[in-house]
Amino acid sequence: MSLLGSLFAALLILAVPIAFALGIAATAYLAIVHGMALSAVPQRIFAGLDQFVLMSIPFYILAGFVMNEVQLTQRLVQFAEFLVGRWKGGLAQVTVVTSMFFGGISGAAAAEAAAIGSILIPAMTRAGYKRDFATAVTVCASIVGPLIPPSIPMLCPASALMGPNRLN
Amino acid sequence: MSRSLADTIERAGAIVAGATLGAALLSIFAQIFARFVLNSSIVWSEEFARYALVWSVMIGAAVAYRRGEHIAVTSLAERLPSVGLKTLSVFVHSIVAAFSVLLLYQSAMLTLRTFARNQLSIAMQIDMGWIYLALPFGSALLALAALEAIFSGREINVDLQGDGTVE
Numbered sequence: 001m002s003l004l005g006s007l008f009a010a011l012l013i014l015a016v017p018i019a020f021a022l023g024i025a026a027t028a029y030l031a032i033v034h035g036m037a038l039s040a041v042p043q044r045i046f047a048g049l050d051q052f053v054l055m056s057i058p059f060y061i062l063a064g065f066v067m068n069e070v071q072l073t074q075r076l077v078q079f080a081e082f083l084v085g086r087w088k089g090g091l092a093q094v095t096v097v098t099s100m101f102f103g104g105i106s107g108a109a110a111a112e113a114a115a116i117g118s119i120l121i122p123a124m125t126r127a128g129y130k131r132d133f134a135t136a137v138t139v140c141a142s143i144v145g146p147l148i149p150p151s152i153p154m155l156c157p158a159s160a161l162m163g164p165n166r167l168n
Numbered sequence: 169m170s171r172s173l174a175d176t177i178e179r180a181g182a183i184v185a186g187a188t189l190g191a192a193l194l195s196i197f198a199q200i201f202a203r204f205v206l207n208s209s210i211v212w213s214e215e216f217a218r219y220a221l222v223w224s225v226m227i228g229a230a231v232a233y234r235r236g237e238h239i240a241v242t243s244l245a246e247r248l249p250s251v252g253l254k255t256l257s258v259f260v261h262s263i264v265a266a267f268s269v270l271l272l273y274q275s276a277m278l279t280l281r282t283f284a285r286n287q288l289s290i291a292m293q294i295d296m297g298w299i300y301l302a303l304p305f306g307s308a309l310l311a312l313a314a315l316e317a318i319f320s321g322r323e324i325n326v327d328l329q330g331d332g333t334v335e
Contacts (some may be wrong), residue, residue: 015245015324016260017238019229024267041273042303049222052214055196058189058221 004029018043034144053159057108057152064111067102073115076101083149091127092137095120107151174316181309185228192220215291219299228308233264234313236325238315257323265314268307275303302329 004025008105011021023045038079067073080097087093102112117138124134146153199213232238245256285296316322 011263012241014259015240015242015243015256015326016263017240018234019238020264023271024263027267027270037269038274039277042271042278042300045271045275045299046222046278046303049225050218052218055192055217055221059193062193112328 003033015128051159052141053155056155060106060108060152061111064106064108064115067106068115068118073098073102073119077116077119091120091124091129094134095124095134095137096141096144099138099144102149103142103145103148106145107154108144108151109142113139118141171320174234174312176313177309178204180226180232183230185224188220188224188227192217192224193251195220212291215268215289219289219302222291222304223306225303227309230306230309230313234308234316236322240324242324242326245324253323253326254321257321258318261314261317261326265311265318268311271307272304272311275300275307279304 007028008021008025011024013020016024023041027038027041030040031038063159076098077094080101083091084090084093084097098116098120099112102116106112106115118134121131121134121138124137125131145151194209195216200208202213229238240260245253248256255298273285279297282300283295287296288294289296289299323332
């Protein structure tokens with residue numbers, strides 16, 4: 001186990017892409033410690049990829065893009081502005097509230113940060129907020145998306161932990 | 169490998185990966201329409217979407233690698249002097265190339281074994297070998313991308329914003 005952890009950590013620090021760090025560490029661990037045949041590597045990769053629920057990741061991000069393109073995000077921003085915009089730190093509050101509404105529809109934190117950030121971070125910097133602050137508010141608020149179902153982190157671990165799915 | 173050829177492969181890969189993902193999306197839309205409007209489900213749509221995703225991911229991984237878009241922890245790399253960054257880049261690309269070649273060999277064997285068994289997919293009745301073929305195909309592209317990065321001296325991407333600002 002220590003080989004798995006330390007190799008993974010070492011590869012991560014050395015800027016190896018995370019996907020490869022995971023794959024290499026797991027392969028080395030299974031091959032060296034358990035003497036597993038390497039032919040299992042492509043089989044496990046395929047089994048990990050061959051999941052219907054993984055489709056939710058690209059399509060939630062697609063949903064975020066579509067919401068942006070059809071001006072839905074702007075409408076959410078206007079609505080949030082109407083609710084909390086007049087208070088102190090209004091635009092930051094608007095960011096948090098918009099994230100919540102967005103999160104109820106979309107389920108990907110990254111898509112949410114990209115969609116809302118592209119509108120509200122420029123607006124906040126124009127209004128005199130620091131860029132660091134504007135970014136931090138957007139990123140923190142975007143986490144609320146996965147917390148409100150439906151969302152990727154609710155679907156994927158659930159399907160990974162589900163017993164019968166292992167039989168696939 | 170000449171630069172323009174590699175560029176062409178990258179562009180073709182991006183188009184194919186996007187098209188397969190789009191096909192998966194369409195098949196799921198078609199399934200929703202058939203199930204809830206026509207009241208008769210399409211048998212093959214779920215399976216088609218899953219296998220399209222496998223192909224899309226394996227090709228997309230190689231395209232993303234060439235564009236330096238894979239997520240990595242770059243806090244150490246950012247602090248290195250330019251010589252160190254060059255060395256580290258060669259190291260990272262070599263590790264990725266080695267793993268891709270290993271994956272290429274193992275998955276090619278797996279694909280050949282699957283073709284030999286004539287195993288058919290449950291709903292679409294196509295040979296499973298065609299689906300497993302995504303792995304050797306994708307890992308071959310990945311190995312090419314990593315080797316090209318080594319020989320062209322491309323550095324790993326420490327600025328994912330792409331606008332050159334590190335605040």
